[in-house]
């Protein structure tokens with residue numbers, strides 16, 4: 001791998017190259033050696049390539065961050081450990097069901113937000129999957145005889161179906177169903193952004209609003225296509241198709257670089273039950289100050305490793321790291337250090353921890369030399 | 382931002398107004414992000430207020446595997462971005478001062494952001510604007526320097542004699558973001 005990497009400009013370009021080759025090969029297989037490439041889909045095709053390259057570059061950069069790297073290192077290590085297999089599978093299944101499929105934690109932030117996010121998320125994933133499937137020719141339909149359609153996946157004929165059957169209807173209307181979900185979710189989200197003033201505090205137009213309106217444009221133009229086709233005898237069909245293609249191209253190119261990029265990094269949440277806290281809110285490592293459990297060994301080891309790798313020297317006078325103490329003890333240590341009180345739980349560094357903001361040099365008087373106290377005792381007598 | 386936060390722990394009277402004010406803030410979901418705790422309950426009833434230092438090189442953001450903790454142009458360290466935070470709690474352990482809080486229900490971290498929406502317009506953060514004993518203040522750089530100078534003199538009167546090198550260690554904590 002190292003050898004191979006050297007022949008490329010960077011890690012990101014190497015992975016991008018591999019992804020492009022795989023995509024190309026999949027098109028080659030899917031379209032029967034390029035015999036069935038639809039040139040109408042050219043814009044979609046190019047932007048889909050940009051989408052995949054963008055995602056690859058961003059993911060590579062993200063995995064190179066020291067913190068992410070550390071978590072992934074432990075995840076891979078745990079995946080390989082035979083003894084942990086049961087825990088691994090449980091963690092992955094639980095994260096997949098609770099966090100990704102049902103998105104329970106968002107419903108806890110509010111039912112409205114939950115529904116809205118769930119609709120947008122699954123509308124997006126569904127329509128992206130169908131779009132890529134069709135654009136790269138991974139799947140298409142073939143008319144076998146007058147009443148039978150066949151689904152062809154990677155140029156391999158699979159199930160056949162009657163065009164009026166429920167399954168066929170679901171498949172044909174997949175994009176419409178996804179678009180309907182998106183439309184409802186988007187209207188909910190935009191309404192929330194307009195009505196809820198608390199959101200304005202952190203809202204950024206280019207980050208929070210742009211993707212919403214962009215998705216809305218994609219969804220509406222896509223739905224209009226169906227309306228024009230089904231109800232209006234194809235009125236303005238080619239114009240709408242062009243508009244839709246343009247919006248989709250912008251969307252695909254934007255995806256890896258904006259808010260929506262949280263989608264591909266979300267699965268890392270599985271690393272939490274897998275590597276760190278196995279059962280929610282059950283801690284196993286004791287604080288060395290107050291002896292109450294506050295974390296677990298692996299997590300603290302990882303945090304210290306990450307900080308060490310980034311040249312943070314937070315070691316205290318007693319040889320421990322702040323992260324060996326629970327957050328409450330850490331707060332107390334900081335204050336006691338500043339007030340020059342000897343803390344009952346541990347000794348901090350001689351100098352207060354520097355947070356290096358240029359002007360922050362905190363601290364009360366340090367303890368003075370023993371002679372000073374001896375002097376005052378003498379004076380008292 | 383022209384002003385900075387100035388904390389004097391021993392002025393704290395434990396009224397917890399700052400926490401109540403913090404809960405009132407928009408987007409905080411009625412959960413406070415600051416702390417008022419006892420210095421040493423067995424010794425005295427002295428309390429102290431505690432907020433985020435807004436570190437220049439924040440350990441919390443450095444240990445976040447999701448890159449969820451963002452720093453604004455003025456150097457304010459924001460709460461985790463809700464869509465990115467994967468709920469690992471690394472930040473709560475990485476922070477040397479025990480500041481970030483974690484919400485297990487909603488699976489996200491939240492922390493003091495010095496009321497960024499207020500302080501970026503030089504308006505005092507919620508906690509500083511309600512503190513009745515001036516334990517938390519939001520003041521000009523000059524005023525802070527003045528206070529610190531007085532403080533060192535006070536220490537001198539009490540018989541402590543800081544040297545040129547360490548005299549700033551004899552004054553209370555101040556932090557925050559300051560840029561000319």
Ligand code: SF4
Pocket residue numbers: 355432433434435436439440441442458475476477478479480481492
């Ligand atoms: S949470 Fe902790 S590490 Fe992060 S900026 Fe605040 S004081 Fe610094």
Ligand code: SF4
Pocket residue numbers: 444445446447448449450461465466467468469470471472473489490
């Ligand atoms: S809990 Fe969230 S903000 Fe904190 S380190 Fe983990 S992902 Fe980052």
